[in-house]
Each structure stands twice: as C-alpha cells, then as structure tokens.
Amino acid sequence: MITIDxxxxxxPYEQVRSQFAQQITxxxxxxxxxxxxxxxxxAELKLAANTVxxxxxxxxxxxxxxxxxxxxxxxxxxxxxSRIVIQxxxxxxxxxxxxxxxxxxxxxxxxxxxxxxx
Numbered sequence: 001m002i003t004i005d006x007x008x009x010x011x012p013y014e015q016v017r018s019q020f021a022q023q024i025t026x027x028x029x030x031x032x033x034x035x036x037x038x039x040x041x042x043a044e045l046k047l048a049a050n051t052v053x054x055x056x057x058x059x060x061x062x063x064x065x066x067x068x069x070x071x072x073x074x075x076x077x078x079x080x081x082s083r084i085v086i087q088x089x090x091x092x093x094x095x096x097x098x099x100x101x102x103x104x105x106x107x108x109x110x111x112x113x114x115x116x117x118x
Contacts, residue, residue, distance in 0.1 A: 004045050018057035024064050024075050035073040
C-alpha cells in the first residue's frame with residue numbers, strides 16, 4: 001500500500017501523505033475505504049506514530065480522509081469532489097492555453113513547473 005524510501009530527500013510524513021493522496025485521486029483507494037490506524041501503519045512502515053499522524057492530519061485538512069472516532073479513518077467523499085474540481089480546473093487551463101496560442105508541450109511544462117515536477 002505505502003512504501004517509504006529512507007534514502008529520499010522527501011520527509012517520511014510527506015511520502016505517506018503523497019502516496020495516500022495519489023491512491024485516493026486515482027481511485028486505488030475508493031470512497032469509504034478504511035485506512036490503517038496510525039499506530040498500525042507506523043509499525044508497518046517502521047516510523048514514529050507522530051510521523052503518520054502528521055500525514056493523516058494533512059490528508060484530513062485537505063478533505064481526502066475523515067476520522068470517525070473509534071470507527072477509524074476512511075477515504076472521504078470529499079476526495080471525489082476534489083477530483084472533480086481539479087478536472088474542471090484542468091479543462092479551464094487547457095482552454096485558456098489554447099486561447100493564448102500556447103503549444104501543448106509548453107502548457108504542460110508550465111504545469112509541471114508549477115507542481116515542481118520538472
């Protein structure tokens with residue numbers, strides 16, 4: 001489910017957060033899926049519980065997951081809503097890029113730079 005690269009310059013909590021966010025976005029983790037407890041995931045990944053808790057907090061703040069008390073932590077329906085919002089924004093960006101006469105590769109380069117992927 002989640003893997004940690006100890007040699008990465010990316011903080012472990014960010015590796016956890018980004019992998020869960022990606023799995024929620026690409027629907028590998030569907031709405032309603034139950035996530036492991038903080039302690040269980042921390043033990044599995046050999047991380048401190050606070051590291052996993054920080055990742056969960058950020059995912060919850062982003063609306064991708066929700067904690068239901070003792071019932072656990074689940075992928076929220078808001079995660080699906082986030083996907084719809086970003087798809088709409090991407091269509092608007094593509095439309096604006098075409099209207100400005102940008103070449104598709106240049107438009108993609110701009111997005112990659114904005115996402116710090118380049």
